[in-house]
Amino acid sequence: METFRAIVVSRGEDKKQSVAVTELRPADLMEGDVTVAIEATTVNYKDGLAITGLAPVIRRFPLVPGIDFAGTVTESSHPDWKKGDKVILNGWGVGETHSGAYADLARVKGDWLVRLPDSMTPFEAMAIGTAGYTAMLCVMALQRHGIVPGRGPVVVTGAAGGVGSVAISLLSRLGYHVIASTGRTSEEDYLKDLGAAEVIARDELTGPARPLGKERWAGGVDAVGSHTLANVLSMTSYGGAVAACGLAGGMDLPSSVAPFILRSVSLLGIDSVMAPRALREKAWSRLATELDRTKLAALSTTIGFDGIIDAAKAIVEGKVRGRVVVDMGR
Structure with a gap:
């Protein structure tokens, strides 16, 4: 992949924030020992604040926003992960100080990842x-x-x-x-x-x-x-x-x-951003078995990459019900 899509938030000398869809190269990715091809992400209230600039969620510029994703490992030097593994990421400053989910690729620390439960698709994980x-x-x-x-x-x-x-x-x-x-x-x-x-x-x-x-x-x-x-x-x-x-x-x-x-x-x-990995794994294990999948579908709306910015604006205006899933292949 020579280039890939990304939403990038920048800030000028006047401290005003701007948002643009652009093309990045793998060399533009931030530090980390695992690279993930993002298959699905979501738009949370926090993401809405980040993109609109209504709160100082993003603390490093320029940055790719998006605080969680699910996808497939494409490269790894971390002992717990290999190419082809399905993973989930939530928090750890991703989308705040480390480039996040609103791109086709992300490079992160392997310690931040949780294995996608076998019974769950990336899209179900991001509906959650x-x-x-x-x-x-x-x-x-x-x-x-x-x-x-x-x-x-x-x-x-x-x-x-x-x-x-x-x-x-x-x-x-x-x-x-x-x-x-x-x-x-x-x-x-x-x-x-x-x-x-x-x-x-x-x-x-x-x-x-x-x-x-x-x-x-x-x-x-x-x-x-x-x-x-x-x-x-x-x-x-x-x-x-x-x-x-x-x-x-x-x-x-x-x-x-x-x-x-x-x-x-x-x-x-309750802090979800820096919660220890063992607690995260337990939470995702329980979600895989205890959350009614039919209700999960009922509370979710799916959009494509091109709908992220509009959805971010809508969520902070109180116009979004339930969960918004982003299908990165759509």
Whole structure:
């Protein structure tokens, strides 16, 4: 391959960001011991922020964005990987400080890769993507804390987004009574098809939080932050826990210590970017067996390489439901 397609984000002396589709050469790839031909990727909320420049996701310029991919190893000097291996990558600064998924080729460190489960295609892996992998990390954290279905309902915020959609599907299949919180109440049928038992309007959780509210759920998965997370915490029952993994509503947390010291509520921080490899492998192994593939298809939309930039803009505008899969051969 003499040249290959790539989306490149650059920044001028005026600090303004620009995005262009261009041709690169293999010699333009960044350092790493494994080269991967990318077959599928996805557009996450974080990718939308990176391409639009609405948040400082990209910290090295010029750079190829895209925080996760699935594909086939074409070259490797890493002992764990050989030519022909099918792999997944999520995080590790890819698409932020290391060129990422929005190109036909990527060169990365082999330690960042996870083997694609035998039962899963690259396109299914990217229908899950970082959002779905993060959702599984949240579910695992709640389970480690003892939040089992018998403890009571579990709330999922940002329910129509990527993390929320997969979290609902996983939790409902595991037997939880799931309450979905969304700003798009028109998506009620979609959320109930995924497994939500109840759907509540986002407005119920966006106002200033009381120190303690009425106990409504035993646990939660929150991808929103700010007032939403504060309200979720204030309404969590005694001994409950909330897994926090996102900041779509803001990085602040206008809460009090009351839920923590009066109800023994735990706030579980979930990081998918630098999670250790063993935890990643466990999460992907569980996704391969516990996520309903029919629901996965229902929450996914497939686009081609040429649709990435428009999809990135749409996702930050709240116009994307579920997951967006990019078929790099389309």
